Amino acid sequence: MTRVLIADDNAQNLYLLETVLKSTGFDVTPAVNGLEAIESALKNPPDIIVTDILMPVMDGFELCRQWKSHETLSGIPFIFYTATYTDLKDEKFALSLGADRFVIKPQQPEVLVKIIREELSKPRKAKQVAPRKTPEKEAKELQQYNEVLFRKLEKKVKQLEQVIEKQEKTEDELRESELKYRTLITQSPDGIFIVDLNGRFVSVNRVMCENMKYSEADMLSLGIWDIVPAEYAEQHKKRLAEIMAGKAANEPAEYIVRGKDGNLYTVEILSAPYYEGQKLVGFQGIARDITARKKAEKDLQLSEERYRTLVEKAFEGIIVTQEGKIVFANSRAYEIIDYPRDQTEPKPFIDFIYEEDRNMVSERHVKRLKGESLEEVYSIRLVDQRGNLKWAQISSALIDWLDKPASLTFITDITSSKKAEELLKASEEKYRSLVENINDVFYTLDNQGIITYVSPVVERLSKYKVSDLMGKSFTSIIYPDDLPGLIESFNRLVAGQMEPSEFRILDKDGRLIYVRTSSRPIYENGKIVGITALITDISESKQAEIDLIKSYQKTKKTLSDAINTMSKIVEMRDPYTAGHQRRVAELTLAIAKEMGYRGDHLENLHMAAVIHDIGKIYVPSDILSKPGRLSPVEFNLIKTHAQGSYEILKNMDFPTVIAQSVLQHHERLDGSGYPDGLKGEAITREAKVIAVADVVEAMSSHRPYRPALGADKALEEITTNKGKLYDGDVVDACVRVFKEHSFKFE
Numbered sequence: 075m076t077r078v079l080i081a082d083d084n085a086q087n088l089y090l091l092e093t094v095l096k097s098t099g100f101d102v103t104p105a106v107n108g109l110e111a112i113e114s115a116l117k118n119p120p121d122i123i124v125t126d127i128l129m130p131v132m133d134g135f136e137l138c139r140q141w142k143s144h145e146t147l148s149g150i151p152f153i154f155y156t157a158t159y160t161d162l163k164d165e166k167f168a169l170s171l172g173a174d175r176f177v178i179k180p181q182q183p184e185v186l187v188k189i190i191r192e193e194l195s196k197p198r199k200a201k202q203v204a205p206r207k208t209p210e211k212e213a214k215e216l217q218q219y220n221e222v223l224f225r226k227l228e229k230k231v232k233q234l235e236q237v238i239e240k241q242e243k244t245e246d247e248l249r250e251s252e253l254k255y256r257t258l259i260t261q262s263p264d265g266i267f268i269v270d271l272n273g274r275f276v277s278v279n280r281v282m283c284e285n286m287k288y289s290e291a292d293m294l295s296l297g298i299w300d301i302v303p304a305e306y307a308e309q310h311k312k313r314l315a316e317i318m319a320g321k322a323a324n325e326p327a328e329y330i331v332r333g334k335d336g337n338l339y340t341v342e343i344l345s346a347p348y349y350e351g352q353k354l355v356g357f358q359g360i361a362r363d364i365t366a367r368k369k370a371e372k373d374l375q376l377s378e379e380r381y382r383t384l385v386e387k388a389f390e391g392i393i394v395t396q397e398g399k400i401v402f403a404n405s406r407a408y409e410i411i412d413y414p415r416d417q418t419e420p421k422p423f424i425d426f427i428y429e430e431d432r433n434m435v436s437e438r439h440v441k442r443l444k445g446e447s448l449e450e451v452y453s454i455r456l457v458d459q460r461g462n463l464k465w466a467q468i469s470s471a472l473i474d475w476l477d478k479p480a481s482l483t484f485i486t487d488i489t490s491s492k493k494a495e496e497l498l499k500a501s502e503e504k505y506r507s508l509v510e511n512i513n514d515v516f517y518t519l520d521n522q523g524i525i526t527y528v529s530p531v532v533e534r535l536s537k538y539k540v541s542d543l544m545g546k547s548f549t550s551i552i553y554p555d556d557l558p559g560l561i562e563s564f565n566r567l568v569a570g571q572m573e574p575s576e577f578r579i580l581d582k583d584g585r586l587i588y589v590r591t592s593s594r595p596i597y598e599n600g601k602i603v604g605i606t607a608l609i610t611d612i613s614e615s616k617q618a619e620i621d622l623i624k625s626y627q628k629t630k631k632t633l634s635d636a637i638n639t640m641s642k643i644v645e646m647r648d649p650y651t652a653g654h655q656r657r658v659a660e661l662t663l664a665i666a667k668e669m670g671y672r673g674d675h676l677e678n679l680h681m682a683a684v685i686h687d688i689g690k691i692y693v694p695s696d697i698l699s700k701p702g703r704l705s706p707v708e709f710n711l712i713k714t715h716a717q718g719s720y721e722i723l724k725n726m727d728f729p730t731v732i733a734q735s736v737l738q739h740h741e742r743l744d745g746s747g748y749p750d751g752l753k754g755e756a757i758t759r760e761a762k763v764i765a766v767a768d769v770v771e772a773m774s775s776h777r778p779y780r781p782a783l784g785a786d787k788a789l790e791e792i793t794t795n796k797g798k799l800y801d802g803d804v805v806d807a808c809v810r811v812f813k814e815h816s817f818k819f820e
Contacts, residue, residue: 079120108132142172265361391485412458428455553578689718
């Protein structure tokens with residue numbers, strides 16, 4: 075069997091070449107560099123060698139030079155097979171070293187095998203050692219070798235630089251892409267979340283937290299069943315199982331969830347399984363709060379039903395025609411023209427018009443299509459299905475009906491002139507009575523804000539007579555501070571942007587009246603020529619709102635005064651620690667702000683810190699001010715102040731967290747605290763904050779039984795026992811407050 079020695083430092087190339095040659099019947103010996111190849115050949119000479127050029131230890135060129143200089147190997151065919159040295163100069167140099175063939179990678183297997191067989195079929199050269207080269211020739215050959223090697227290394231360096239440049243560009247693009255997608259998720263108007271297989275939230279974006287009224291930390295401590303009302307749990311579980319099984323339709327589904335505020339929200343969630351590699355680890359979803367939309371849909375449905383009722387119960391007949399044929403008619407229209415409800419084929423409206431009036435109707439329709447100005451209401455004669463002649467008053471308008479042009483026609487039966495007059499009078503009286511007797515003021519303005527009509531109700535509201543206001547600018551009765559906003563609102567309305575607005579008007583006696591107005595543009599020939607609006611007096615509700623705010627502020631001040639009073643009572647009984655509660659409260663407030671507390675949470679925590687030692691009222695003052703070390707009995711009496719504080723506060727109208735925080739502010743994470751020996755998460759987060767502030771202040775201040783230890787010693791204490799006695803996040807925040815924000819007790 076023909077033996078082929080192959081040399082290549084690339085394991086994959088070596089394996090592929092070995093596989094190809096073995097599959098065609100060759101006995102193959104592999105080597106990973108020139109030195110290994112020449113050592114193998116000397117032990118067991120092959121019939122032919124196929125080698126790469128760029129290799130470690132000994133490259134292909136040096137291998138060829140030594141091969142052709144060796145008595146045993148010089149007659150064995152030598153083939154270069156390279157993808158790196160592809161220049162004609164490289165081939166020329168290789169052949170000058172004695173190589174028999176120079177082949178460029180890659181080659182089809184059958185082509186490479188054919189080349190090897192061709193070299194093997196050539197007459198074997200006699201074994202002879204090449205004559206010793208002169209120093210000049212060896213120097214020249216070495217120079218050529220160095221030039222080829224330098225040229226190839228230079229090319230490799232350029233390729234490497236290109237690879238590095240491309241890699242850096244790719245990394246920049248990846249960072250930019252990551253930032254872009256992170257921004258998309260963070261700034262998304264929809265909630266985005268990931269839930270693990272146990273239903274626990276593992277990732278939520280800002281909008282998800284805001285919609286559910288939770289902080290991010292709160293959300294990540296919850297599972298989906300914590301926010302799903304019990305009555306909707308089965309529906310959610312079924313849907314979740316379908317998602318995990320990949321059976322859920324790729325479309326959003328509606329769910330009911332409960333926010334931290336206790337309110338129910340309707341959300342539309344598009345969900346999909348979430349994988350890490352090939353492993354299913356949960357599901358991901360995009361949640362959109364559609365509570366307002368669902369309400370709007372319901373309101374729209376109610377509105378549609380109301381308008382349907384109005385149309386069906388309207389006194390006037392309403393007909394819609396397309397291409398001259400009736401495609402809709404309300405109940406009154408059926409009665410007037412005697413049009414059968416079960417008519418399957420639309421009938422031309424012209425068939426119901428008296429023959430002598432048809433040309434007039436057709437001419438008006440053509441003019442309307444051209445946009446010409448026409449009298450909106452006119453009279454014609456109709457002929458019903460039974461041939462009865464009726465007088466009708468009609469008005470028409472061009473509309474879109476199911477995305478196609480159509481005519482909307484209102485028909486009033488005026489067969490009897492007297493009846494028509496009575497109907498007209500009754501209708502006019504009805505609308506006038508409606509406008510004049512409702513509690514709201516109806517008015518119209520032109521484009522310049524001049525009052526062109528105002529209902530008499532204005533006299534009750536503002537004590538102005540109608541005659542006082544007609545032709546006057548609407549701004550003349552507006553409270554001056556509200557004029558800029560109202561003028562801007564008026565301009566938007568004239569531009570077609572309808573929106574309600576609230577402002578104040580001055581009545582004739584100078585009294586301020588809070589009002590809300592709802593307005594609509596008035597159109598003539600497609601152009602806005604003014605507005606029509608209703609004014610509603612909201613003074614009572616506004617005053618109630620103002621009174622409520624004042625009451626809240628007064629109650630808040632009373633509560634604050636009570637707290638400060640309780641704090642001073644304690645300080646009066648314990649003069650050595652006077653100001654302790656205040657300073658603890660100062661540090662507590664600084665730590666809480668550093669940790670992100672805001673609003674009521676921050677205020678409640680500060681309040682708890684101010685009165686955290688109120689229970690010392692129960693402790694004898696001689697023990698509180700004792701200068702020496704306390705006996706166990708005395709110290710146990712001191713310990714009762716936490717429970718005592720709780721007993722004082724628990725029945726007061728304070729948020730629950732205040733009493734709980736005061737009760738637990740001497741508890742420690744490892745259970746070594748008092749009064750209940752609570753551990754870890756059993757202690758409220760607020761109590762953990764007060765605990766750290768209490769320790770730092772106490773160590774920093776003078777006591778009867780010892781001098782002040784200072785802030786540095788206090789920080790060393792809480793840092794040493796971080797995670798053991800004190801909460802790590804609170805300790806870190808406290809250290810930052812002192813180190814980064816230069817906190818000092820006042």
